[in-house]
Amino acid sequence: MSFLLACPNCGVREVSDFGYGGEISSRPGAGADFRQLNAYNYFRRNVAGVQREWWFHRSGCRAWFIAERDTRTNRVMFTALPKDVPPGGDSGPAEGPEPKRLAVS
Amino acid sequence: MSLEFLTLDAPAVARSPMERQARAAGARFEVRDGWNVAVDYGAPEREREICRTAAGWADVSHLAKLELQGDHGLAGVTRRGGAWWCPVSDRRALVLGARGSMPGPDETEPEARVHVVEVTSNFAALTLIGPLAREVVARFCALDLRPQATPVGSLRPGSVARQPGMVLREGEHRFMLLFGWAIGEYMWTVVQDAATHLGGGPVGQSALEGADA
Amino acid sequence: MSRLPEHPGERIDRQKVIRFSFDGKTVEGFEGDTVGSALYAAGRRTFSRSFKYHRRRGLMCCSGQCPNCIVAVDGAPGARACTEPLREGMRVEHLNARPGLEFDAMRATDLVGGPFTPPGFYYKTFIRPRRLWPLYEKVLRHAAGLGRLPRQQPERMWRTEYRRRHADVLVVGGGVAGLEAARAASRLGADVVLAEEGPELGGRRLVDEAGEGIAALAQDLRAGGVEVLTRASALGYFDGIVPVWQGDTLHQVRARRHVFATGGIEQPLLFAGNDLPGVMLSDGARRLASLYSVKPGSRAVVVTTSDRGLHAALALHEVGVEIAAVADLRQLSGAPAQDLGERGIRVLPRHTVVEARGGKAVAQAVLAPVGGEEADERPLDCDLLVVSGGSAPATSLLLQAGARTAYDAARGGFALSELPDGVQAAGEVAGAGEPDSVAPSGELAGLEAAHAVGLGDERSGARVPELREALAVARAGRPAVAVPPPASGARRGKCFACLCEDVTSKDIAYSVKEGYDSIELCKRYTTVTMGPCQGRMCQLPSIALMAQETSQSLADVGTTTARPPWRSVPMGVLAGRPIDPAKRSAIHGRHRDLGANVKWAGDWRRPYDYGDPQAEALAVHHGAGLIDVSTLGKLLVRGAEAGAFLDRVYPNRFSDLRPRRIRYGVVSSDAGRILDDGTICRLDQETFYVTTTSSGAGAIEEWFSWWLADSDLEVRLTDLTQGVGAVNLAGPRAREIISAVTDVDCSNEAFPYLDARQGRLAGVRCLILRIGFVGEVGYEIHFPAAYGEHVWDALLEAGRPYGIRPFGLEPQRILRLQKLHVLVGQDTDSESTPFGAAMPWIVKLDKDGDFIGRSALEHYARETPATSLVGFTMSDGHVPSEGAVVVDERGTPAGQVTSSRYSPVLGRVIGMAWVPSALARDGVSITISDEGQKLTAELRTRPFYDPDGEVLRS
Amino acid sequence: MLDIFRRRRMWRRQRELKGSYDVVIIGGGSHGLATAYYLQREHGIRDVAVLEQRYIGSGAAGRNTTILRSNYKTLEGARFYDASVKLYEGLSQELDFNLLFSQCGHLTLAHSDRAMFVMANRAEVNRLSGIDSRVIYPEEIKRLAPAMRVDNPHATYPIVGALYHPPGGIIRHDAVVWGLARGADRGGVEIHQNTEVTGLERTNGRVTRVRTNRGTVNAGQVLNCTAGWSTLISDMAGVPLPITTHILQACVTEPMKPLLDVVVVSSQMHVYISQTDRGEFLMGAEIEPWTTYRMQGTLNFLQEVSRHTLELFPQLERARLLRSWAGLCDLSPDYSPILGKTEVENFHVSAGWGTYGFKAAPIVGKTLAELVATGRTPELIAPFAVERFYEDKLVSELAAAAVSH
Incomplete structure (x- = not known):
């Protein structure tokens, strides 16, 4: 029970409802050498900032979807089924910190 | 050769995974539509009272369930002929209701190419009914079931008692919990534990039908 | 007894006497008392x-903030006596004194302590000789710790439960600000929950005016549908969830907006x-005086940094x-x-207290001018020393929510400077604690919270700037508060900066001098x-002490x-609740009837045996055996491209599988x-019907749907694991048995x-797979789970003439070990490849196109694995432990035993192990x-039983 | 002992950064400080700066559950952590600072046959490496932890046995940091707190300059000894690491009189429990599965850790949980560390420790110092080079279970 995610099918749920599938990476084609394959299998960008990643609604509709999240704040920018994901976003520049406002009084 | 083996049409008696717990709680059973169904727990009047004043729970695992795969064309949960038609995603929907209320092979959207899989015994189910029903569910489920978030006639897939499940709001004070067949015994224990503490109790089919009327 | 005469507003019911015990002695109090007020009234200090x-x-x-009155109630340490309601017969005990509260042997640490027990004492002592440390440590361990718990307890005895509550607005704090906020939000139609830590609403109003006007406000709220929780402590802020502890219940409130009206903590x-x-x-x-009618003392000295203390004196x-006397650290009056x-009471401006004297309790207070000389000191006899060091805003929950504070010199404390989204602050915690600002501040927060969830109207919108204006006016007229010097009279004895841990002002100075010069x-x-106390009493004083010692500002x-x-x-x-999920097969009741020895298998409960494996x-x-294999994962893979999909997720080929045929597969x-x-x-x-291992069902469904998620393949996946029951009927008489109950020709x-x-x-529709995991002729029968008991009973009944027995996992x-069938997860681990696991034939590198694992498997097909999985047999009948290690000639680990059993049919011990491939x-x-x-x-590469599979195929 | 009457600074007051150092160590945690300590002590290398972005021990070193042990599953791991425990055993005397190392014994509970398999395997690998570790059964478990509910017929997770590791135990984590810092400081090492590394400059395949918020320094060799930020620092040097960053949480109760004298771990129940010398029950659980750099704990953790702890210790039901915290944890694919040289000649790493980093501090310090001083990778850490992932030669501690403290 930490941050919330919106499953594109079911709506907003606690993060504990979901399985995490890790950052999106591209699978090397058949011509890749062993080193490239292992880079794909084991190495992650692990960005401190906005990344696109896989999530699975394990406790609900059991669908995979994609979220864009800031790993520094856990703020989720959007979630979408793979077919609905807007282009771009891949390792784009990290956003600034969360907007703050002055306290009342 | 296709999916005949998923069909429940045997001359044998079909049983809910919670049958033994219901029996231990004093259930009186009758075979209806091939299912062993808890009709009452020896005191139908008291059971109706529980449903009016607190929260009763009834095993409704015998309800028939079909999964529709493909373009089901459902925009939201609808009630057709006593069955609930519930879209889960744009390619998947669940239809559930009494055996007699289920669509025949040709009754799914005729123009849509929909594949149907019988999933009756994939999901066991409990109906919670009564003014405290929502409070009972709140003891083990994080879903927002307030009327403004989950109006009557909505389906909410999500974690129920730390297990994958769904909640269907059938009425103002009536919720159906759907969950895996194999966790039936666990779920009964959880619901019994929470509901009993709030003055609830198990109720049979008669009390449920009384509430429908 | 030091009860005051009856007065309106007191919370005790003098008609109802309550008896309880403190350290075994019976004490009386009244209904409405706390343990603390009753004991104090009875003269206990x-x-x-x-x-x-x-x-x-x-x-x-007397409000549950400080650690000084922590006691054990009915054996449970940790209760704050000052807030613990009195109950008939409750057993209250002191903490941390032996042999008794009045004579405590460990008191010596105080008498000789001080110079001998500076901070870091343990780090600098008992270093040599090394072998004596365990002994010292034992002594130290027994000296530490406060509460005592039972040595053993068989079960949890206390029924506690969760309750999930969704709301539009959660208001934390039931003082005037919180109540106003709740009322404002709820009037605009918000679904509001209000949580108040204390036994009743009112906050500081309870102290100032015995809660005047609060009852009406509370009535308003309840009538407006606000859920009001009292004795309900908000524990934290977890990304929008606030757990609220109330007695036996943990409310987990998920609100869209939060108003924190948590007030301030008197310092x-x-x-x-x-x-x-x-x-x-x-x-x-x-x-004590106003709520419980307990006279706190007969003669008091009051020392204050603000009007709060003056009001108290009055x-x-x-x-x-x-x-x-009253000492005011400020000049102004x-x-x-x-x-x-x-009233003839002396007020000493610019005075403070430098020492409290007394044995068992205060007997004298020594007042002195701030920064003055010893000659100006005035020792005053008293049995009560009332102090007020100002108020620190209770910002902890706000900070957890992402707020920030900054040092505010005018207020002498850390005040809120930034608020995160979704959160409002009101009342004293927001710097609006004065009578003229607390209500408007609450109302403003309530309105803003309601507006933020989309409620409100023109009127409520117009009210916002009015309230802001009122607050600004109130703030402008507020006098600055003197910041007290961090400590006075330290040379006379211990000044406790931290009461929980007995940290003195000297300790802090000492640690700074040692180089521990940052607050952390x-x-x-x-x-x-x-x-x-979580810093309630000591955060601000310790920061002030640090600032003094390091010549920094508090802000730094x-x-x-x-x-x-x-x-x-x-x-x-x-x-x-202590209820753990478990999956059970639809036939589980029958296993219980048969007295099965049930154990966990992944998240399933399964029969290991029925008494005699x-x-x-x-x-x-x-003859024949029947085993419940309902736990197998069962996936339906359907669609025009189902075969192509399986070719992609398995290293072997399935698109060429003929209908009604079965093939073994390994997922890589x-x-x-x-x-x-x-x-x-x-x-x-x-349509393909795919089974997985029992523990792998969920993971494989996820794995398959992941590969489908962004592919264009026309494939639909349905998980039938729980909906379909399955049994395996195996043995030389299996065919006769199944034939007796099925219309399928089983020749x-x-x-x-x-x-x-x-x-x-x-009578039940079934899918029958002819496979042979256990090495005999076998039929795996799949059917709707609701018929589980029926099918099970029918097969046992039909098998009775043939000596059928139900058999378990063991x-x-x-049986499978005799066949050297690999159990994935038992004989393999996260590093096993099909080549090492002696299944190279499962990998079809001649298959067209890509498949999952292809590149890696192509690589490993060319390499000899370091170790390989093989069978073995023991000559001496010893059954090695599963997990035992295979060693090379130098005695270095080189592999491991993964399975080993005595085989009754072979009459010897067999097993499987990873050994160097050579x-x-x-x-x-x-x-x-x-x-x-x-x-x-001795190693064996071929199955021990029916190595050529003749039995299986017969 | 006499030291307690002498008030002496533990380390010198912070000064300005110099223009250059022979060795710059990024991260003032247990690994960075240990490396600095051994560099000066064993190799006489004193021109060393330890750069810490906050205060020393503010990261994983000050947030872990202080458990030490060496009963690892792989031969490589067992040998390595055994060397670490042996160094820890003498460290209080060597540093003249009592680290309060309590070798009270370490129990890893097994609740199933499968778990017993893993325990037996670890016990055997340990035994063959000369490590005191063996499988024990409920009777002996009861003797070692008499307050624990061992044989309960209704237990969700019955206790079948345990891996018992007598030399394992707990130590005061902050004391380790302070003791090493003092030792390093007295040997001439400079410790710079509130000094955040903002960039690394590379020339000719070497990291030559380290940029910080307090200025830029030249460096002969650069070591990345961070946790939580290890990939961010390595990225600055252009060295990818196979690491993901997660939060790991822990909590303590209010102090109680002694009830539990050993460390109890249950991987199946995702909990590890010890009682500190101060009397607090100290509990930890599993890593959150999603990656994050946000060090905020979850309510789920508090709930799960409480439920599981009470299953083993029902008498704690009214004990009060006092404080919880979260730290960042860098996971490697095989749960073994990434240690030693990288493709950048003078840039070395100690990273990807998962939940094991604190246990390894002294041996990391010793071996990394040797690597820096001699240019050669010590045999003990050769299996942990980052190169193993490109070659797919993992040192898998994975089957050691989901959590294994």
Whole structure:
């Protein structure tokens, strides 16, 4: 029970409802050498900032979807089924910190 | 050769995974539509009272369930002929209701190419009914079931008692919990534990039908 | 008894006497009392002993904020006596004193302590000789710790539960600000929950005006549908969830907006002996008098940094407490000082207290001018020393929510400077604690919260700037508050900066001089702020002390991180109900009837055996056995491209599988490691029925749907695991038995090995797979789970003439081991490839196109694995442990035993092990190290039973 | 002992950064400080700066559950952590600072046959490496932890046995940091707190300059000894690491009189429990599965850790949980560390420790110092080079279970 995610099918749920599938990476084609394959299998960008990643609604509709999240704040920018994901976003520049406002009084 | 083996049409008696717990709680059973169904727990009047004043729970695992795969064309949960038609995603929907209320092979959207899989015994189910029903569910489920978030006639897939499940709001004070067949015994224990503490109790089919009327 | 005469507003019911015990002695109080007020009324001043120096501690804040009155109630340590409601027969005990509260042997640490126990004492002592440390440590361990728990307890006895509550607005704090916020939000239609830590609403209004007007406000709220929780502590802020502990219930409130009206915490002053019983915070003394009609003392000295203390002096005087003097650290004096003067009470401006003297409790207070000379000191006899060091805003929950604070010199504390989204602050915590600002501040927060969730109208919108204006006016007229010097009179004795951990002002100075000169290092070194009060009493004083020692401003010193829970909470409350999920087959009831030995298998409960695993295994060889395999994962893979999809997710080929045929498959990761295995049966051109291991079902469903998620393949996946029951009927008589109950022709010609058929069995529609995991002729029968018991009963009944026995997982393991069938997860681990696991034939590199793991498997096909999985047999009958290690000639680990069993049909011990590939040949001897013993095994590469599969196919 | 009457600074007051150092160590945690300590002590290398972005021990070193042990599953791991425990055993005397190392014994509970398999395997690998570790059964478990509910017929997770590791135990984590810092400081090492590395400059395949918020320094060799930020620092040097960053949480109760004298771990129940010398029950659980750099704890953790702890210790139901915290944890694919040289000649790493980093501090310090001083990778850490992932030669501690403290 930490941050919330919106499953594109079911709506907003606690993060504990979901399985995490890790950052999106591209699978090397058949011509890749062993080193490239292992880079794909084991190495992650692990960005401190906005990344696109896989999530699975394990406790609900059991669908995979994609979220864009800031790993520094856990703020989720959007979630979408793979077919609905807007282009771009891949390792784009990290956003600034969360907007703050002055306290009342 | 296709999916005949998923069909429940045997001359044998079909049983809910919670049958033994219901029996231990004093259930009186009758075979209806091939299912062993808890009709009452020896005191139908008291059971109706529980449903009016607190929260009763009834095993409704015998309800028939079909999964529709493909373009089901459902925009939201609808009630057709006593069955609930519930879209889960744009390619998947669940239809559930009494055996007699289920669509025949040709009754799914005729123009849509929909594949149907019988999933009756994939999901066991409990109906919670009564003014405290929502409070009972709140003891083990994080879903927002307030009327403004989950109006009557909505389906909410999500974690129920730390297990994958769904909640269907059938009425103002009536919720159906759907969950895996194999966790039936666990779920009964959880619901019994929470509901009993709030003055609830198990109720049979008669009390449920009384509430429908 | 020191009860005051009855007065309106008191919370006790003098008609109802309540008896309880303190340290075994019976004490009387009234209904409505707290443990603290009843004990105090009965004359008790010392409640417990302190953590390190075993000093006497008693009531100080009377509001559950400070650690001084922590006691054990009915054996459970940790209760704050001052807020614990009195119950008939409750058993209250002191903490941390032996042999008794009045005579405590460990008091010596205080008497000789001080110079001998500086911070870091343990780090600098008992270093040599090394072998003596365990002994010292034992002594130290027994000296530490406060509460005592039962040595043993068989079960949880306390019923606690969770409750999930969704709301539009959660208001934390039931003082005026919180109540106004709740009322404003709820009037606009918001679904509001209000949580108040204390037993009743009103906050400081309870102290100032005995809660005047609160009842009406509360009535308003309840009528408006606000859910009001009292004795309900908000524990933390977890990304929008606020857990609220109320008695036996943990409410988990998920609100869209939060209003924190958590008020302020009255701060103590630091002076020698500032922890003596009888030293009380001003609100505490007033609470005792006004709510419980307990006279806090007969003669009091009051020391304050604000009007709060002056008001307290007036209030105490009102109830008959003689006021010996009032010391005000400020120069200025306003209306309350004049009032005091009119009553003949001395107010000493620019004075403070430098020492409290007394044995068991305060007997004398020494006042002195701020920064003055010793000659100007005035010792005054008193039995009550009322102190008020100002108020620190209770910002912890806000900080957890992402707010920030900054040092505000005018207020002498850390005030909110930034708020995160979704959060409002109101009342004293927001710097609006004065009578003219607290209500508008609450109302404003309530309106803004409601507006933020989309409620409100023109009128409410117009009200916002009005309220802001009112607050600005109120703020402008507020006088600055003097910041008290951090400590006075330190040379006279211990000034406690931290009451929980007995950290003195000297300790902090000492640690700074040692180099622990940042607030976080100092905190860790001295443990200041790490005790049960969570910094309520010590955060600000310790920062002030640090600032003084390091010649920095308080702003430069900064604060430490706010950590949940904000109030220490019993683990039972956090734990909720102790019911754990378990999956059970639809036939589970029958297993129970048969007395099965049930154990966990992944997240399933499964029969390991029915009492005699060996006999069950033999029954399968001699007649027939029946095992419940409902736990197998069962996936329906359908669609025009289902075959192409399976070709992609398995290293072997399935698109060419003929309908009604079955093929074994291993799922591999992209790194070529074995993930799972199972059988794949083609039902028709577009439909495959895939089984997985019992524990892998969920993971494989996820894995398959992941590969489908962004592919264009026309494939639909349905998980039937729980909806379909399955049993395996196996043995030489299996065919006769199944034929008796099914309409399917089960002759070997009509239904050969690795074929599948559908038909009726005992009336139930079934899918029958002819496979042979256990090495005998076998039929795996799949059917709707609701018929589980029926099918099971029918087969047992039909098998009775043939000696059928139900068998469990344990005999199944023996049987499959005889066949050297690999159990994925038992014989393989996260590093196993199909090549090492002796299944190279499962990888079809001649397949067209890509598949998951292809590149890696192509690589591993060319390499000899370091170790390979083979069978072995023991010559001496010893059954090596599973997990025993295969060693090379130098005795170095080189592999491991993964399975080993005595096989009753073979009459010897068999097993499987990973051994260096060079050795993986028939007849090679290997050495196994098992609990230090060296055992010899002989390797076998072919199945022990029916090596050519003739039985299976017959 | 006499030291307690002498008030002496633990380390020198912070000064300005110099223009250059022979060795710059990024991260003032247990690994960075240990490396600095051994560099000066064993190799006489004193021109060393330890750069810490906050205060020393503010990261994983000050947030872990202080458990030490060496009963690892792989031969490589067992040998390595055994060397670490042996160094820890003598460290209080060597540093003249009592680290309060309590070798009270370490129990890893097994609740199933499968778990017993893993325990037996670890016990045997340990035994063959000369490590005291063995499988024990409920009777002996009861003797070692008499307050624990061992044989309960209704237990969700019955206790079948345990891996018992007598030399394992707990130590005071902050004391380790302070003791090493003092030792390093007295040997001439400069410790710079509140000094955040903002960039690394590379020339000719070497890291030559380290940029910080307090200025830029030249460096002969650069070591990345961070946790939580290890990939961010390595990225600055252009060295990819196979690491993901997660939060790991822990909590303590209010102090109680002694009840539990050993460390109890249950991987199946995702909990590890010890009682500190101060009397607090100290509990930890599993890593959150999603990656994050946000060090905020979850309510789920508090709930799960309480439920599981009470299953083993029902008498704690009214004990009060006092404080919880979260730290960042860098996971490697095989749960073994990434240690030693990288493709950048003078840039070395100690990273990807998962939940094991603190246990390894002294041996990391010793071996990394040797690597820096001699240019050669010590045999003990050769298996942990980052190169193993490109070659797919993992040192898998994975089957050691989901959590294994």
